[in-house]
Amino acid sequence: MITGGKPLFGEVTVSGAKNAAVAIIPGVVLCDEPCRIENIPNISDVTVIANILRDLGAMVRRVDKNTLDIDPRPIQTYKATEDSVRKMRASYYLLGALLGRFHKAKVALPGGCNFGVRPIDQHLKGFQLMGAKNDLINGAIIELDASESFHGARIYFDTVSVGSTINVMLAAVKAEGQTIIENAAKEPHIVDLANFLNSMGANIRGAGTDVIKIRGVEYLHGVTYSIIPDQIEAGTYMAAAAATRGRITVRNITPKHLESISSKLCEMGCEIDEYDEAVIIDATKRPLNRVNIKTMPHPGFPTDCQPQFVALLTTVKGTSIVNESVWDNRYQYVSELVRMGANISVEGRLAIIEGGHLTAAPVKATDLRAGAAMLIAGLVADGTTSISNISYIERGYSDVVTKFQSLGADIKKVYFPDDGAAATTA
Numbered sequence: 001m002i003t004g005g006k007p008l009f010g011e012v013t014v015s016g017a018k019n020a021a022v023a024i025i026p027g028v029v030l031c032d033e034p035c036r037i038e039n040i041p042n043i044s045d046v047t048v049i050a051n052i053l054r055d056l057g058a059m060v061r062r063v064d065k066n067t068l069d070i071d072p073r074p075i076q077t078y079k080a081t082e083d084s085v086r087k088m089r090a091s092y093y094l095l096g097a098l099l100g101r102f103h104k105a106k107v108a109l110p111g112g113c114n115f116g117v118r119p120i121d122q123h124l125k126g127f128q129l130m131g132a133k134n135d136l137i138n139g140a141i142i143e144l145d146a147s148e149s150f151h152g153a154r155i156y157f158d159t160v161s162v163g164s165t166i167n168v169m170l171a172a173v174k175a176e177g178q179t180i181i182e183n184a185a186k187e188p189h190i191v192d193l194a195n196f197l198n199s200m201g202a203n204i205r206g207a208g209t210d211v212i213k214i215r216g217v218e219y220l221h222g223v224t225y226s227i228i229p230d231q232i233e234a235g236t237y238m239a240a241a242a243a244t245r246g247r248i249t250v251r252n253i254t255p256k257h258l259e260s261i262s263s264k265l266c267e268m269g270c271e272i273d274e275y276d277e278a279v280i281i282d283a284t285k286r287p288l289n290r291v292n293i294k295t296m297p298h299p300g301f302p303t304d305c306q307p308q309f310v311a312l313l314t315t316v317k318g319t320s321i322v323n324e325s326v327w328d329n330r331y332q333y334v335s336e337l338v339r340m341g342a343n344i345s346v347e348g349r350l351a352i353i354e355g356g357h358l359t360a361a362p363v364k365a366t367d368l369r370a371g372a373a374m375l376i377a378g379l380v381a382d383g384t385t386s387i388s389n390i391s392y393i394e395r396g397y398s399d400v401v402t403k404f405q406s407l408g409a410d411i412k413k414v415y416f417p418d419d420g421a422a423a424t425t426a
């Protein structure tokens with residue numbers, strides 16, 4: 001429940017990056033010794049992937065809220081077919097990790113896409129070129145078999161894909177010979193995964209550019225590794241500060257990863273001061289301007305901040321146009337914003353936003369970033385907005401209610417028991 005209208009002020013500390021964590025944790029499967037992973041975000045996606053590793057046989061111990069000790073040595077199986085695997089999209093990274101370790105993998109396909117078709121043809125193309133036969137069992141389980149020959153390959157991706165780049169990188173680390181990935185994705189979490197794997201003794205060059213070269217190695221040793229800060233979480237708090245016309249300091253970030261977001265906020269009229277590991281955003285100085293945004297693979301404007309910026313633009317006078325060029329269908333949440341009085345029309349990949357005024361309404365999170373957009377809309381709307389389906393938000397945002405409370409927001413999490421008894425709060 002959020003009562004809007006209070007500008008955000010104060011400081012917020014960003015957690016470790018979700019999309020790095022969900023690649024690095026499965027990456028531990030490739031290691032021949034135990035690892036300690038630090039700066040892990042406190043989110044449900046991490047709990048799910050940690051439990052999947054436990055089901056595989058790994059020893060996973062939570063040292064504290066943000067640190068996991070993982071011993072992958074007891075894993076004896078290449079099969080991850082439990083129902084839990086279907087709960088999160090990124091569990092398909094087990095395909096690359098198990099293939100790398102056992103030269104075989106059998107993994108349940110993630111279900112329930114939340115913004116349109118999410119194909120994995122490029123992942124499979126990469127594995128095939130490395131010698132893996134693949135089989136789709138009952139449309140629900142992928143089986144890879146490279147037991148006859150598992151080798152490096154030259155792989156040109158038809159489309160820039162974060163997941164395919166990560167999955168092939170994981171498999172290639174222990175394949176025989178050299179793998180070259182061309183048209184690779186360049187997101188900060190790809191570089192983070194490469195740094196993690198290299199710190200264990202892998203031989204990966206070029207991560208963060210279009211071409212990544214991986215020479216397979218036989219042994220990976222244990223490490224202690226700290227995950228990079230979450231650029232999308234940071235961008236979400238920055239958008240919220242701008243939407244409420246506040247001034248906040250966002251700590252534990254890498255400003256370089258936020259360039260596309262910061263420059264868009266500057267274009268809108270916010271003042272941004274960058275420090276080594278922090279950024280101050282000030283939206284109190286002048287009225288904000290309308291802008292156009294086109295989402296692109298990194299270093300372009302991230303699609304994972306698109307819904308949050310659409311919510312922000314509903315508060316800015318004039319017509320803004322957003323072009324979603326990464327996903328076919330990432331505007332399901334728009335109808336929820338319209339319930340709050342937003343004037344947005346969607347035409348294919350374009351959203352045309354007439355800035356105006358939001359009023360509170362009961363809305364739901366249709367996916368993780370859509371949920372973040374609802375939070376931002378609730379923070380500016382007149383009255384008290386209720387957001388349901390918040391488990392989506394908790395998949396990717398650590399301690400989101402307390403973080404917004406610490407910035408002065410009037411927000412609380414309310415439990416509605418199924419038995420119809422009165423709601424309780426926490």
Ligand code: EPU
Nearest residue numbers: 019090119120121122123159161162163164304326327368
């Ligand atoms: N694509 C294909 N074939 C493939 C793979 C992808 O055509 O085999 C297409 C997709 O349909 C899409 C485009 O390529 O149009 C990009 O997809 P990509 O593979 O880059 O996305 P992903 O790896 O499935 C990750 C993030 C998403 C984020 C995208 C784009 C993780 C776990 N997920 O997804 O994050 O939107 O990259 O940056 O890293 C989120 O955090 O809210 C989220 C959805």
